[in-house]
Amino acid sequence: MTQQANNPLHGITLELIVTSLVEYYGWEELGMRIDIRCFNSDPSVKSSLKFLRKTPWARKKVEDLYLHVQAVEGDLED
Numbered sequence: 614m615t616q617q618a619n620n621p622l623h624g625i626t627l628e629l630i631v632t633s634l635v636e637y638y639g640w641e642e643l644g645m646r647i648d649i650r651c652f653n654s655d656p657s658v659k660s661s662l663k664f665l666r667k668t669p670w671a672r673k674k675v676e677d678l679y680l681h682v683q684a685v686e687g688d689l690e691d
Contacts, residue, residue, distance in 0.1 A: 621683075622676055630679045631661050637682060647674050 622630075634643055635658070644652035649671050651664040665672040 621680055625679075627665060627672070627675075628658065628662055630675060631658055631665070634675065634679055634682070637686075646678060647671070649674075 638646065640652060640656040644656065649664070649668075651661045665675060
């Protein structure tokens with residue numbers, strides 16, 4: 614098994630990332646920050662997870678936004 618010491622997302626599920634960002638920004642603001650259909654057209658966590666798991670570039674944008682907010686605001690899970 615490989616070490617994950619340098620991976621800040623290790624142990625954080627995609628569902629937790631999406632849920633945290635929705636709680637922080639709301640769907641409308643999240644859709645403006647990352648312009649993908651699953652955030653702008655009838656958004657839900659389930660549809661977003663399905664899309665993001667199949668679309669690496671979109672997942673990267675979501676993960677990067679999450680890491681940015683974590684760096685600026687601190688722990689979003691609190």
